[in-house]
Amino acid sequence: MSLGPIKQVIGRAVPVPGDDIDTDRIIPARFLKCVVFDELGGQLFYDVRFDSEGKSIGHPIDKPQFVGASIIISGDNFGCGSSREHAPQAIKRAGFNAVIAGSYAEIFFGNCTTLGIVCAVAEKAVRDELMKAVEANPAAEMVLDVEGSKVKFNGKEYAVDIKPNAKKAFVEGSYDSLAELLNGLPQVRELEKTLKYSFV
Amino acid sequence: MGKSLFQKVWDAHTVRVLPNGQTQLFIGMHLIHEVTSPQAFAMLRELNIKVAFPERTFATVDHIIPTEGDARKRPLADPMAEEMFQAIERNTKENGITFFNPETERQGVVHIVGPEQGVTQPGTTIACGDSHTATHGAFGAIAFGIGTSQVRDVLATQTMSIAPFKVRKVEITGKLNEGVYAKDVILYIISKLGVNGGIGYAYEFCGDVIKNMSMEGRMTVCNMAIEGGARVGYINPDETTYAYLKGKPYAPKDWDKAVAYWNSMKSDADAVYDDVVTFKGEDIEPMVTWGITPEQAIGISQSIPAVSNEVMAEALEYTGFAAGDKMDGKKVDVVFIGSCTNGRIEDFREAAKYAKGRKVAAGVRALAVPGSYNVKKQAEAEGLDKIFIEAGFEWREPGCSMCLAMNPDKLVGRQISASTSNRNFKGRQGSSTGRTLLVSPVMAVAAAVTGTITDARKVFGIGG
Numbered sequence: 052m053s054l055g056p057i058k059q060v061i062g063r064a065v066p067v068p069g070d071d072i073d074t075d076r077i078i079p080a081r082f083l084k085c086v087v088f089d090e091l092g093g094q095l096f097y098d099v100r101f102d103s104e105g106k107s108i109g110h111p112i113d114k115p116q117f118v119g120a121s122i123i124i125s126g127d128n129f130g131c132g133s134s135r136e137h138a139p140q141a142i143k144r145a146g147f148n149a150v151i152a153g154s155y156a157e158i159f160f161g162n163c164t165t166l167g168i169v170c171a172v173a174e175k176a177v178r179d180e181l182m183k184a185v186e187a188n189p190a191a192e193m194v195l196d197v198e199g200s201k202v203k204f205n206g207k208e209y210a211v212d213i214k215p216n217a218k219k220a221f222v223e224g225s226y227d228s229l230a231e232l233l234n235g236l237p238q239v240r241e242l243e244k245t246l247k248y249s250f251v
Numbered sequence: 252m253g254k255s256l257f258q259k260v261w262d263a264h265t266v267r268v269l270p271n272g273q274t275q276l277f278i279g280m281h282l283i284h285e286v287t288s289p290q291a292f293a294m295l296r297e298l299n300i301k302v303a304f305p306e307r308t309f310a311t312v313d314h315i316i317p318t319e320g321d322a323r324k325r326p327l328a329d330p331m332a333e334e335m336f337q338a339i340e341r342n343t344k345e346n347g348i349t350f351f352n353p354e355t356e357r358q359g360v361v362h363i364v365g366p367e368q369g370v371t372q373p374g375t376t377i378a379c380g381d382s383h384t385a386t387h388g389a390f391g392a393i394a395f396g397i398g399t400s401q402v403r404d405v406l407a408t409q410t411m412s413i414a415p416f417k418v419r420k421v422e423i424t425g426k427l428n429e430g431v432y433a434k435d436v437i438l439y440i441i442s443k444l445g446v447n448g449g450i451g452y453a454y455e456f457c458g459d460v461i462k463n464m465s466m467e468g469r470m471t472v473c474n475m476a477i478e479g480g481a482r483v484g485y486i487n488p489d490e491t492t493y494a495y496l497k498g499k500p501y502a503p504k505d506w507d508k509a510v511a512y513w514n515s516m517k518s519d520a521d522a523v524y525d526d527v528v529t530f531k532g533e534d535i536e537p538m539v540t541w542g543i544t545p546e547q548a549i550g551i552s553q554s555i556p557a558v559s560n561e562v563m564a565e566a567l568e569y570t571g572f573a574a575g576d577k578m579d580g581k582k583v584d585v586v587f588i589g590s591c592t593n594g595r596i597e598d599f600r601e602a603a604k605y606a607k608g609r610k611v612a613a614g615v616r617a618l619a620v621p622g623s624y625n626v627k628k629q630a631e632a633e634g635l636d637k638i639f640i641e642a643g644f645e646w647r648e649p650g651c652s653m654c655l656a657m658n659p660d661k662l663v664g665r666q667i668s669a670s671t672s673n674r675n676f677k678g679r680q681g682s683s684t685g686r687t688l689l690v691s692p693v694m695a696v697a698a699a700v701t702g703t704i705t706d707a708r709k710v711f712g713i714g715g
Contacts, residue, residue: 136398162398
């Protein structure tokens with residue numbers, strides 16, 4: 052709950068091309084059988100990373116030049132489907148701190164923000180150029196400037212969009228809202244009395 | 252200037268605007284299940300925080316529970332499933348939360364249990380750690396799918412931090428042709444508006460087709476709002492809604508007062524919407540998906556369209572179908588009737604009507620999985636179980652079953668399933684190469700008895 056501000060994310064990037072990458076793809080349902088999130092990092096993208104014998108089939112995040120990357124670049128509607136927080140948890144536990152995509156499914160976006168994973172939106176032309184530049188120079192670090200809504204890579208700057216609410220929360224370090232919600236509990240109890248329904 | 256139901260419910264539940272600019276929104280009713288709640292309780296324990304309003308949370312177990320009688324005996328054979336089961340038993344007991352468990356015969360898929368217990372009511376806000384929570388919008392509730400951190404927030408404060416939505420009125424005029432069902436309506440809408448068309452929106456479904464739909468049908472429509480990107484979908488409550496709710500265990504005791512409140516929360520005639528789209532009910536035919544997103548759906552008479560984007564190409568590579576193919580005639584290996592989309596009594600009644608006296612085709616495995624104990628008991632009281640069993644279906648115990656394969660019900664290898672569930676994502680039904688074709692329950696029966704995707708209206712002589 053007491054989390055540090057996130058003004059920028061610095062790290063190597065990995066292109067994970069494709070639109071509509073759903074949360075079943077990010078973390079297949081069978082890995083949801085857990086009561087803690089600890090093991091999820093190794094199961095990220097499992098069914099598109101490994102064959103039936105568990106051997107790598109060359110998913111971008113397993114390519115030697117991208118191992119250790121901390122920023123994912125992907126397509127439209129990233130994180131669609133199930134509300135499972137296991138998806139952003141897997142992303143975070145696999146070492147990723149930011150995603151740059153064309154758009155996000157809402158539940159996924161909210162889950163990421165709460166966990167401090169920055170979800171930036173970039174136009175297709177920008178993503179295509181970034182993907183190419185990263186492929187050509189995978190060892191170079193990318194800087195995602197949260198406050199300035201831009202990406203710096205290889206001496207060039209690219210505009211990205213970060214939702215104002217999320218940006219404010221990252222910069223202030225207030226992206227996990229529980230502490231603030233708890234502060235409002237007296238008002239919550241007042242509002243409850245005005246509701247026209249109850250279950251007792 | 253009038254307000255929509257969404258705005259009225261939002262206003263009535265707004266505690267305050269948070270410093271981060273979002274709304275602290277009160278959640279009138281919270282549903283939990285075993286998959287997305289244990290971590291939330293663990294977080295609370297770590298922070299030494301108590302559940303603020305335990306009487307406003309209700310629990311069940313659905314995703315991991317086996318649907319074969321003997322396999323449900325405790326401890327469950329899968330130790331991880333057993334641990335999750337025990338976690339929700341312990342967490343509900345320790346926090347004084349009502350648990351609709353198998354012993355009380357009130358267990359079932361969370362989105363089926365809420366409505367049948369009567370805790371899903373008009374004019375309320377509802378949250379559940381499950382994306383299909385929009386189902387409850389069928390009653391004129393504003394219902395949000397949430398992640399586990401938000402489950403924690405709701406347990407700790409009965410509120411969550413959320414930004415308001417735009418509202419799109421989705422009107423379906425006229426009437427449906429015979430043999431066309433709620434499932435076809437929502438697949439049609441998603442095929443037109445896209446899987447991300449609803450991002451940022453709540454969908455208000457309306458029009459004569461919706462007005463004349465049963466509560467079961469309305470739940471099917473709202474259930475899949477999220478598949479169109481809309482986190483919230485809802486329908487204004489009316490006499491159909493009230494008739495369904497009356498007599499349910501948690502229905503309000505002061506009925507007249509409740510109805511007055513519900514009526515007051517309906518969208519005003521002059522409500523302002525951010526967007527309006529209209530479809531004609533007559534244009535909809537039985538639908539079937541051909542790809543890896545619910546948007547990739549066509550009418551049974553249509554052909555798979557030419558590839559116009561990367562996801563379509565990826566889908567065809569995965570499914571092995573080709574642009575120009577009809578789905579009519581495609582062989583299926585498995586048929587699944589059930590899930591929070593189509594696991595209600597009306598779904599089984601309609602399916603049984605056509606399964607009666609027929610046989611599941613050789614080589615096809617067919618499952619009929621009631622969504623809850625209530626559905627199962629009602630179906631058995633009407634003799635529907637016997638119809639399915641005689642036709643060669645497996646008649647199962649309640650749970651999520653093959654919708655997402657977190658339990659023993661799974662596809663194997665490249666199997667193709669005709670499924671009444673909600674997602675045809677890659678690997679969704681438990682095999683990383685398995686293929687899912689989403690259809691209505693009656694289309695599923697047609698697939699079961701012919702062994703192929705086929706127009707149920709022709710097989711069963713509906714409307715002809």
